[in-house]
Amino acid sequence: MKIVEDMKEFDSILAENKSVFADFYADWCGPCKMVGPVVEGLAAKYPEITFVKVNVDDNPELAERYGVMSIPAMFAFKDGQPAASTLGFQPEAALERIVLQAK
Numbered sequence: 001m002k003i004v005e006d007m008k009e010f011d012s013i014l015a016e017n018k019s020v021f022a023d024f025y026a027d028w029c030g031p032c033k034m035v036g037p038v039v040e041g042l043a044a045k046y047p048e049i050t051f052v053k054v055n056v057d058d059n060p061e062l063a064e065r066y067g068v069m070s071i072p073a074m075f076a077f078k079d080g081q082p083a084a085s086t087l088g089f090q091p092e093a094a095l096e097r098i099v100l101q102a103k
Contacts, residue, residue, distance in 0.1 A: 001043055003053045007062055010054065017050040019102035020077040024054045024068045031089040032072040038092050039074070042099050049102050076102035 004010045004022075014020055023039050025032035043051035056063040056071055066075060066082070076084040076098050084101035086094065 001040060001051045001053055003055065004059065004062070006059065007065075010052070010059070010062055013050060013052055014077055014080040018079060019049040021049055021051045021099050021102055022054055022075045022077065023052070024056050024063055024066070024073040024075070025071055026055060026057050029071050035072050035074075035089050035095070038090075038095055041092065042096060045096075046099060046103075049099060074098060076100075078102050 002013075004013065010022075021039075021042070023032075023035070025036070039051065043049075054062050056068060066073070070087050072089065073087050074085060074090075074095065075082050078101065084098045086098050090098075
């Protein structure tokens with residue numbers, strides 16, 4: 001899964017891909033570490049959706065743009081626009097419902 005380096009790269013990913021799922025996280029975040037394998041499993045299950053990770057410590061401007069106040073925060077984007085989001089650790093079935101909003 002691609003780790004986004006900056007806002008320019010994130011905007012490019014949104015522009016170039018119809019369906020994107022973004023996981024906003026931090027390295028020190030326990031729930032983020034717990035949800036990581038679930039997101040990776042969904043990325044393998046849905047190769048037609050582009051999955052990315054955004055480190056909020058490295059990209060505070062992206063976190064601010066999407067109103068991320070707690071992590072993990074996950075967003076499904078369809079045609080460059082947020083289609084669904086969720087906060088905190090979620091079981092696979094709940095995350096999958098969010099992922100599918102990007103299709």
